[in-house]
Amino acid sequence: EAGVTQFPSHSVIEKGQTVTLRCDPISGHDNLYWYRRVMGKEIKFLLHFVKESKQDESGMPNNRFLAERTGGTYSTLKVQPAELEDSGVYFCASSQGGGGYTFGSGTRLTVV
Amino acid sequence: EDQVTQSPEALRLQEGESSSLNCSYTVSGLRGLFWYRQDPGKGPEFLFTLYSAGEEKEKERLKATLTKKESFLHITAPKPEDSATYLCAVHTNQAGTALIFGKGTTLSVSS
Numbered sequence: 001e002a003g004v005t006q007f008p009s010h011s012v013i014e015k016g017q018t019v020t021l022r023c024d025p026i027s028g029h030d031n032l033y034w035y036r037r038v039m040g041k042e043i044k045f046l047l048h049f050v051k052e053s054k055q056d057e058s059g060m061p062n063n064r065f066l067a068e069r070t071g072g073t074y075s076t077l078k079v080q081p082a083e084l085e086d087s088g089v090y091f092c093a094s095s096q097g098g099g100g101y102t103f104g105s106g107t108r109l110t111v112v
Numbered sequence: 113e114d115q116v117t118q119s120p121e122a123l124r125l126q127e128g129e130s131s132s133l134n135c136s137y138t139v140s141g142l143r144g145l146f147w148y149r150q151d152p153g154k155g156p157e158f159l160f161t162l163y164s165a166g167e168e169k170e171k172e173r174l175k176a177t178l179t180k181k182e183s184f185l186h187i188t189a190p191k192p193e194d195s196a197t198y199l200c201a202v203h204t205n206q207a208g209t210a211l212i213f214g215k216g217t218t219l220s221v222s223s
Contacts, residue, residue: 004155033209035211041215042116042213042214042215042216043156043199043201043213044213045207045209045210045211048208048209048210055209056208056209056210058208058210059210091155091156093155100146100158100161101146101156101158101211102158103148103155103156103157103158104155105153105154105155106154106155
């Protein structure tokens with residue numbers, strides 16, 4: 001079974017630019033989550049999709065972040081315009097039913 | 113506010129030297145406590161879920177236990193390949209679908 005795939009693995013962009021992160025969950029997993037770890041801090045929840053619907057987006061920091069999940073399959077997280085404080089590692093995870101999450105390897109975003 | 117605190121931040125052990133990692137939590141209502149292992153450059157890898165005080169789960173050299181205030185991850189006779197960051201996370205009534213993570217304990221096991 002293929003795991004959760006995220007790309008790019010690394011992205012370096014300038015402040016004010018736009019970046020789009022992509023996550024391909026495990027096939028058949030209805031639940032898809034985005035989390036973020038800022039340096040020195042704990043991993044924090046951003047949002048949760050059930051199929052193509054946003055179930056919970058209480059962790060999204062502001063309206064510069066836009067998440068979508070096309071047809072209930074892959075998801076994208078767009079940051080526009082990027083700010084320095086957006087730097088960190090963005091993790092995607094998926095699950096089915098009450099099972100434990102399976103995380104991807106993350107996208108390390110650096111805003112300079 | 114729901115909170116998870118892990119200790120110690122870092123732990124160095126000799127191969128075969130058993131020890132425990134602590135995860136204490138202050139939450140509105142615990143629905144589940146999760147342990148993950150994270151290797152450098154990788155995402156967290158699921159280890160255990162515990163749901164109620166008194167519950168225990170084991171996997172190879174790892175054993176997780178849960179009380180009403182904290183969880184322990186016991187590592188028996190560790191090997192160098194057990195070196196990783198161990199993360200604790202909780203699912204609570206207040207947090208909705210979110211997992212609330214601690215900062216983790218980085219374990220180094222030398223031979």
